[in-house]
Amino acid sequence: MSAVIAERLERDRAMHAALPVSGATLADLLAAADFLHHSVPSRTDLEESVRRLVGAGLLVIDEDLVVVAPAGEQLWRTRPFSGLSSAVVTLQTQLNRASAPGDADWHLDETTYAAAVREYSLRLADGR
Template structure:
């Protein structure tokens, strides 16, 4: 696969965005979901759960450029969305277990779409802030004992 072809990280970011946005959860119209989409911290969280790794800034930036250029995702004011073409790709992909979904989507991308090249930049500070937000959210809250109860 050449430099301009689809990469595994493109599929990883796409699947993460689909899952984070709930687009794959129900068969409903795209306009029945929250219109603003999801934030980068949600995409990073889902990506980490899928692959036990936090995507690097350059991986997110390159994937979003190719996916947006192909008309599969959009980003506006920090909100990531799946487009109707992206929804169609997701809904018509071959079904697979969660462990192979990213590989399956990469195969679909290679067969059905050409990667694009949209102008989009992810600043280092934005990526770092999203990673920090995700990490803070993922720290479990300490267990508290009920107040005012005495041991019996």
């Protein structure tokens, strides 16, 4: 859900600035996760989540950009439209029902994670 929100926000920003749409950064993903859950995921939690979602074909990682894959878009579009918290619970339930969780070979090193946290922290300080 954080990836969908982050990617949509980045898509809107890019369109308003007449820039190419490229996906969400890890800092964007942290910001959306903090918005949804009122906490920033740890490096380990973020890495595990992304590995599972990429392995399940719901996300694509291109360099340091996160892109919602067509299967992820389909899952998002077919969710019930009863509010954000309901959508989070519904999507989590659907993902938990998957026969086997995905597992991609993607690693988030401490330096990259720290840079994303720093970028997100600077945005908070700037009021963005």
